[in-house]
Amino acid sequence: MRASIAILGGDGIGPEVVAESIKVLDAISTKFNHDFDLKNEMIGGCAIDKFGSALPDQTLEACNNSDAIILGAVGGPKWDDPSAKTRPEDGILAVRKSLGLFANLRPVKVYPALINSSPIKPDLLKGVDMMVLRELTGGLYFGKPKKRWNTSRGRRGVDTLKYTENEIERILRVGFELALNRRKKLTSVDKQNVLESSRLWREIAVELSAEYPEVELEHILVDNAAMQLIRNPASFDVIVSENTFGDILTDEASVLSGSMGMLPSASLAELPNNKSKITKLSLYEPIHGSAPDIAGQGIANPIGSILSTAMMLRLSFGLYEEAEAIEKAVDSALAEGYRTADISSDGGTVVNTTKMGDVISGII
Numbered sequence: 001m002r003a004s005i006a007i008l009g010g011d012g013i014g015p016e017v018v019a020e021s022i023k024v025l026d027a028i029s030t031k032f033n034h035d036f037d038l039k040n041e042m043i044g045g046c047a048i049d050k051f052g053s054a055l056p057d058q059t060l061e062a063c064n065n066s067d068a069i070i071l072g073a074v075g076g077p078k079w080d081d082p083s084a085k086t087r088p089e090d091g092i093l094a095v096r097k098s099l100g101l102f103a104n105l106r107p108v109k110v111y112p113a114l115i116n117s118s119p120i121k122p123d124l125l126k127g128v129d130m131m132v133l134r135e136l137t138g139g140l141y142f143g144k145p146k147k148r149w150n151t152s153r154g155r156r157g158v159d160t161l162k163y164t165e166n167e168i169e170r171i172l173r174v175g176f177e178l179a180l181n182r183r184k185k186l187t188s189v190d191k192q193n194v195l196e197s198s199r200l201w202r203e204i205a206v207e208l209s210a211e212y213p214e215v216e217l218e219h220i221l222v223d224n225a226a227m228q229l230i231r232n233p234a235s236f237d238v239i240v241s242e243n244t245f246g247d248i249l250t251d252e253a254s255v256l257s258g259s260m261g262m263l264p265s266a267s268l269a270e271l272p273n274n275k276s277k278i279t280k281l282s283l284y285e286p287i288h289g290s291a292p293d294i295a296g297q298g299i300a301n302p303i304g305s306i307l308s309t310a311m312m313l314r315l316s317f318g319l320y321e322e323a324e325a326i327e328k329a330v331d332s333a334l335a336e337g338y339r340t341a342d343i344s345s346d347g348g349t350v351v352n353t354t355k356m357g358d359v360i361s362g363i364i
């Protein structure tokens with residue numbers, strides 16, 4: 001097949017990990033005879049420097065003219081001035097919002113080879129295989145008012161956690177559908193003992209569950225969810241949550257896999273269907289940030305980005321065999337003992353970013 005892909009490397013380790021995804025895509029095109037047309041565009045801090053905007057029109061246009069988007073990461077100390085008019089992160093938020101990417105799928109699994117790389121006891125990690133579904137275009141990230149101002153009694157700041165019924169229903173529906181195709185358990189995360197928006201969220205979850213009698217619906221408060229993720233992580237199948245809650249819980253969940261660098265994500269504008277490919281433009285990125293502390297050293301873990309590319313092949317292009325080839329190659333590379341620095345606490349052959357990409361694409 002032919003497909004065009006917008007490549008937004010971004011800042012810090014973003015371009016470093018994305019380069020390895022491209023290497024892996026090349027291996028896939030050669031083996032399976034596909035033609036991927038890649039177009040590099042800027043987002044984040046580098047785009048602010050060059051165009052004065054974290055998401056230049058040219059980048060958004062290239063995205064809209066592509067069949068899928070691969071993103072690295074954005075941000076860095078250079079652009080961290082709290083009084084700056086625009087921040088690198090605005091670029092990611094804007095691309096998510098303008099493309100309507102409301103459903104962020106973040107699969108969390110534990111690789112047997114990495115069970116000793118996690119600070120969590122191996123016993124607790126057995127059988128961990130969950131999908132965290134994060135609402136991505138609403139909630140506390142986007143609610144208005146959102147501003148800072150000065151008053152005679154000091155400075156003030158406000159963010160707003162707001163959801164419409166439609167926004168809640170569509171993300172919960174994705175959660176139920178994902179659960180239907182997995183182990184049929186949906187954990188809905190909220191803070192309904194305090195937040196009005198959470199009470200609405202829980203009410204809609206209960207109403208919608210009538211349409212999904214096969215799925216067991218469980219409600220859990222977000223603070224308790226944070227604890228259970230460490231205490232009993234194997235009990236989760238699909239977790240669905242508000243935007244900020246999902247952001248926080250997935251950084252925590254990544255510790256189960258051994259490192260932030262391991263987790264991929266897919267951001268979709270529609271319900272994924274496990275039989276055919278989706279039709280709307282989607283974006284694929286690792287859950288980690290730009291890691292300015294290690295940027296430029298070539299030691300970042302590219303696996304989260306590479307696994308995001310596998311998700312792209314499966315979800316956007318319906319290329320199941322190709323996606324599995326990537327996932328199996330990652331399994332094998334880890335089983336053979338190859339480790340980037342972040343997952344090397346149990347030893348193994350420590351390799352840099354490009355070598356990890358070479359090993360994985362070599363196995364394909």
Ligand code: IPM
Nearest residue numbers: 074075089092247287288289
């Ligand atoms: C993520 C990141 C982003 C977010 C940042 C970079 C804006 O932490 O994708 O999890 O908060 O969504």
Ligand code: MG
Nearest residue numbers: 247248251287
């Ligand atoms: Mg995050």
